[in-house]
Amino acid sequence: MTEEKAIEYLIEDFGEEEVSKWQERNHILSAPDVLYYADAYGDLEDAILLQAWDKTLPERVHKGLLDSGLDIFEGVNTNDLEKMRCPSCGSDMWEIEIYSGSNYTHREWINDWGDVTGDFVEFVASPDDYLWNADPEEDHAPVLCSACSHDAHYDFPRRKADPGYVAVHYGETDEISGFSVRGNLVRWDFEAYDNMTDLWVLPGGHEGLPRALAESTLTDWLDSHNWTEIAFETVRKAAYQGIGRRTLEREYKRLATEWAEGDETHPDLDFTYVIDFSTFGYPSFFVNDAYRDALLAEIIDLIERRYSRSR
Ligand SMILES: [Zn+2]
Known part of the structure; x- marks a missing residue:
């Protein structure tokens, strides 16, 4: 449609005075576009504002x-x-x-x-x-x-040890931080620290473990960085078999929660490890292969000490 024809239609609908007012201000850049929006939404001023905008919106x-x-x-x-x-x-x-x-x-x-x-x-x-x-x-x-x-x-989880949370213990600096995963979004929990991203020392940096959890490629992340998972089943097999399963479950969860939550309650280990509450079921521990046995021994030691104290 030509400019002239579109102006004609606009004058028919809105009156000559109204249309020439906008023409004098040079606000009608494309009369056919203005006419399109005027027909769609019935208002001349709105049509002028929208005239250059994508019609497919x-x-x-x-x-x-x-x-x-x-x-x-x-x-x-x-x-x-x-x-x-x-x-x-x-x-x-x-x-x-x-x-x-x-x-x-x-x-x-x-x-x-x-x-x-x-x-x-x-x-x-x-x-x-x-x-x-x-x-x-x-x-x-x-x-x-x-x-x-x-x-x-x-x-996102409110508390550490809530489902979705991942606690990170940095062995070298003895600092704790964590992040949480919700769908494909990750939130870095940096409370009490000014610049937690500096502390991101896990393999792959911020695109490592968080991305693996968001993309459900945890096994690949563990394999490609020589890290390993210590799951509840791992602990159950290695622990004193006289401990009942329910007791073991309770103590395992308690330990994971305590270690995730506090500076005071986690053991003094000089290697970095992760406590994962984000995957389904029991919490898990992730650690470099080289420290697997040391971490497992620490977990079992605490569970067994608590077990024997309670007897
Ligand atoms: Zn949205």
Whole structure:
């Protein structure tokens, strides 16, 4: 459709005075596009604001743009937006760029509910944000949608030893830290430490164990770094067979919880090990092959001492 024809239709619908008001301000950049949005949403001013925007966006996104308070008339490269997905829930998201004068633009996100970037948006592109996407896919956005941003921290374990938590003991420095895994998101728990990422000494760094747990490739991670798992079954086979299974279970869980939780309650070992509450069932210990026997002996020693004291 030609400009002239589109203007004719607009005048028919909204009156000559109204249309020429916008023409005089040079706000009608493409009359056919304005007509398209005027037909879709019935309002001339909204149509002018949306005229340069991607027509394939869902209606809720168009409405969200109009309601956003952003100066969407100053959108940059708006006609063909790349659809991405929230890395947590998979809902559609688009990054938008708005010109704000003096050669400066700012970027915002909008999701398919029409929610626009607010203070609550969680960036999950890098571990520096302490919450990151450990299993990224090509179309994953670097931010969570507004709903997931809001819920993100509630979804993670509150306490150490809750399901999903992974405690890390650094033998050299005798420090404890931990992270938790929820789907493909990992949260680094850095309480009491200023810069926990410096302490990330497990094989593969932040892309090692957290990613293996998020991607369910733990066995590969253990194998390729000569680490091994000490599971409840390992302990059960090695422990004094006179201890009943229920007692052993109880003491094993108690020990794992105590060691995960406190500076005071974990043993003084000079090698690094991990207590994993994130996989299904009993907690497990991960340690370098070289220290497997020492860690297993420590676990069994404590369980047996408690067992004999209770008799
Ligand atoms: Zn989401």
